[in-house]
Amino acid sequence: MEWADFLANEAATNSLSPEQTAAFVERLKTENSGKSEAKLASELNIGAAAFKKRMAEVYDKFAKSYPELATSNSRGKLEKLRACLTNKYNGGQDVRPTIKEIHQNIPPAVPFEKFVGREAELEKLHEQLQTSWQVAIVAVAGMGGVGKTELATQYAKQHLQNYQGGVCWLSAQAIDIGSQILIFAELKFKLIAPDDWELADRLRYCWQNWQQGEVLLVFDDVTDYKTQVQPYLPPESTRFKVLLTTRLGFDRTLPQLPLGVLKPLAAMKLLKSLVDRERLKSEPWVAREICKFLGYLPLALELVGRYLDTMPDLSLEKLLKRLEKKRLEHEAIAKANPLMRYEYGVAEAFALSWEQLDEKAQSLGCWLSLYALADIPFSVEGIKDDEEQELWEKAIAELRKLHLIQWQSKGIYRLHPLIRQFFQMKLDESSNADEVKTAFVAQMVEVAKQIPQQPNREDIFNLTLHIPHLAEVATYLSQYLSDEDLIAPFTGLGWFYQGQGLYQQAEPWLQQGVKIAENRLGLEHLNIATSLNNLAALHKSTGRYSEAEPMYKQALELTKRLLGDDHPIVATSLNNLAEIYRYTGRYSEAEPLYLQVLELRQHLLGDNHLDVTNSLNNLALLYSSTKRYSEAELLFQQALKLKKHLLGDNHPDIAINLNNLAALYKSTGRYTEAESLFQQALALRRRLLGDNHPDVAASLNNLATLYQSTGRYSEAEPLHLETLELWKRLLGDNHPDVATSLNNLAGLYCSTGRFSEGEPLFEQALAICERTLGEGHPDTIMVRGNYARFLREAYR
Structure with a gap:
């Protein structure tokens, strides 16, 4: 919970009035610790005596919880109250229990x-x-x-x-x-x-x-x-x-x-909260006319109030004349361009504020207007030149002072939709609009290039703020993308969602990537092949192999035409197509492609390359699927040796190869060798990834199923239980991997005659599979078959 929110909760708990709460929160804010009571009173638009009186009332109310406040002088009371509340905020035990934290992400609000x-x-x-x-x-x-x-x-x-x-x-x-x-x-x-x-x-x-x-x-x-x-x-x-x-x-x-708009008296009250009251009292009729001119719109009144605050000697009558002049200008523009829609009141107030900005602040406002209507990550801390950084900081301060941007949190800002619209109009009226938009798009392309094909949770957390702005570029500013970077935003957005399993959100972006590349670049361009491969990979991930296959074929033919037969990208395209054939059980079609890919990669990249190890591994998986175990074993061993040479012994990818080879040994009854490799993979993953990782759970499961296959049930059961507990904790109760673990444990109970313990586990496993994978999925069919055999065995 933020400190300000904590203070607000404390105010409510101790039954402070709205006036007392305002004084209390302002006095205790961290950024106000060095300010005098007179300064804080002026910020609340009250007198120093009134502020002191409210704080005395606050101390009296808090003294019921903290008796030591009653015996201190005024300054001492403040420090003791701050210390007590800080201790409570940090979870101290010597005060009343803290209230339950209420989780929220409410944006900042005006007091x-x-x-x-x-x-x-x-x-x-x-x-x-x-x-x-x-x-x-x-x-x-x-x-x-x-x-x-x-x-x-x-x-x-x-x-x-x-x-x-x-x-x-x-x-x-x-x-x-x-x-x-x-x-x-x-x-x-x-x-x-x-x-x-x-x-x-x-x-x-x-x-x-x-x-x-x-x-x-x-x-x-x-x-x-x-x-x-x-x-x-x-x-x-x-x-x-x-x-x-x-x-x-x-x-x-x-x-x-x-x-609707505010009532006239409420509009005046808002203006009074923003402008010195004595100033308004000197021209009360004009103040009412200004409120009326602004249409009693809160945003317009806020802008004008901030504007007046920066010009203490400006009379209200002169301000009204300036606003009237701006309205005439806007009406002329709107008449010339019927599509140009202005919010009267806000438009005039914005125009006055715009003229108050220096060139740097105007440029920054226009730049920020290119971002989407969402939180904008914008920090000047990365600017190395101190003078340049100071200029940008001053520009931000000017925009904030006039209420043209809203501060959300450190390095995060937001624009009101209408103000964003006006900044965009100003940008479009400038002579360098295209240059600014091109630079902005180039910056967002660099963000897109940072999105990996398989983002982890840290990547997703770090990238989330940038995603709406990347979508803004892809949707509205794609004409400013260079040919070279044309598909980068669409690919990045697709990978961001695909990496989270949000395939329905990923697909439209990848489809648009194909479409925009074809429309601008024609059908004979390498970006077409890349975008087709990206979309096909999504279809493969969702089991839509019949849709993925023609795309992979089209991409392969195109890369061959553009790059010739001997190119690493062609090898990747061939591998993609071979994978589809293997996934669909078309092994005789997959094998010649895998062999071709391996030969091509060895020829182009040399024998000592990670792509070569992947080709060896894929071909070995194919041979293992077709029971050609001796050929598969040689390739698995070769891939493992090469990967160790390239990555060293201590790399997570080594565990994958160890598991593949161990699975082959298990399939061929070589349990002692399989056990040794499974144990090595488990130890490696625990050392590199820690005990709480899904890959560790997978290794525990592999070892448990091996022990179960060899009748070592007493050794298998604790590993199955550990696997189940770990997968539930990491993936939740309703994950297919949890279903696999339940199925395996149920099978063990069946093998040991503990039918009453096994049956509910099979029921849970089947329910999870049907709910998450569907009734026709191979894993669902496998669990249903195991459950059926269990029932026949248990009730015969």
Whole structure:
């Protein structure tokens, strides 16, 4: 829990009033530790005496929990209160037990004492959510800038204690909503649904295992309910509440909270919270006219308030004239270009703020507008030149000061949709728009190139923030991609989702990669072959071999035409096709291709290359599948020796080759040799990967099945139990590997006559396979057959 959120919870626990809470939180914030009470009072727009009085009331209320506060002087009370709360925040034992942490990812909000004019809407929203499980905050007449997101943020912050199951904030304009939910569940609750499940099953697993208590899901800035919300909803339940914000009206069956502009008095109250009150009192009529001119839009009032704060000598009357002049300019532009839509009020306020920015800040705003409507990772820490870094820091500060960008957390910013639109307009009006967009796209291409074909969890965590912006480039800025890098964003996005088992999300990107390459480069280009191979690999991963095969063939023919027969890429294409033949049991077609690949790689790369070891291994697997064990053994041994030479003895890939050779020895009854290699692989994996790794579980399973095959049941059982416990902990209860482990353990119980223990395990294994793999999958058929034989044996 963040410190500020902890303070807010403490305020609520100790029954502080809103005024007392504002003073308490401001006084205890880490960044305010060196500020005087007078400075903090001015930031809250109250007098120093009022601030001191509120803090005295705070100390009195906290003294009920911390009696030592009563005997200290004013300054001592602050330090003692800070020490007590810090100790509690860090889990200290000498204070009252801390409240349960409520997991949330709510974006930053304005201090609630400055969130004015929406008290009735907040109350109505809470009432609606208590009587319905879904509510949409809908902008009246589709207007932007009315504060939909801020209302949802304030609601989530102020009612956090109502949602002990957590608050999950989802940006409808960012990456796939399902991925956001999975990431939240993993980070907050350590819920990791298996990668090879369908997205719907993984989400169902998360909902079923979500932390207890009422849950609030916020879908922010929804434009299409059916695609952005409906597929990802939890099961209808009293514990799950769903809040949406949208500029669009949905089906009237969904409860809605219409949100329009502020009422005149509320608009004035908001302006007073931003501008010195004495300044407004000197020109009260003009202040009301400004609110009216701005259409009582919160965003417009915020922009103008920040603008006035930077120009303390500017009269309100002169400001109003400037706004009127900007409106005339915008009306002329809108008339000339009917497609140019302005939010009157926000547009004029933005134009004034734009003129306040120096060239660096204007450039930065335009640059940031090219990112998607999502959290923007932007850090200047990597700039080596100190003076240049300082200029960028100043530009960020200027944009923040005028409320043109929103700070989310360190190095993370966000743009309001309307402000982003205006920055984009300014960029398009400039003479270097194409140059800026080309540079931006080139930067995102470098991100795409960092995405591995099989990303691990660390990769996924580090890349997630960049994915919506990469999607923005692929969707709207592809014309600025060079021919050389044309498919890079599409490949990166495809691999990001494919590596998580999100095949439905990966496929459209890989399909677009093929299409865009064909449209721009024609049919005779190497990028066509690459994109076809990527899409075919996805089809192979999902068992769609009949779709993968023609793509692999097309890619092979194209690479041969473009590169000739003797090229490493041609060898890779041949290997891909051979793999499809082996997977579908067409061994006679696979063998000549594997031999051709091996010969080609040896010729082009030499005998000492990792690609050669992979070819030897693939050919050996083929021979093992066709019971040509003596030929397979020689190749497995050759591949193992070469890989040890290239990678050394201490590499995870060595364990793979040891297991392959051990499996062959097991198949041929050479159990002593198989046992030795299985043990070596297990020891190597434990040393390199630690005890808690799926590959370690796989090695334990291999050794257990070997002992079971040789009747060493007392040695096999503890290994099976260890495997089952490890796979459950790492992969969850509903993973196919767990089903395999249950099947193996049930088989052991059957072999030892412990039928009552074996039957429920077979039932569990079969249920998992049918649920996750389908009834026609080979593994499901195998488990069903084992269960049937068990029943015949047990009840004959």
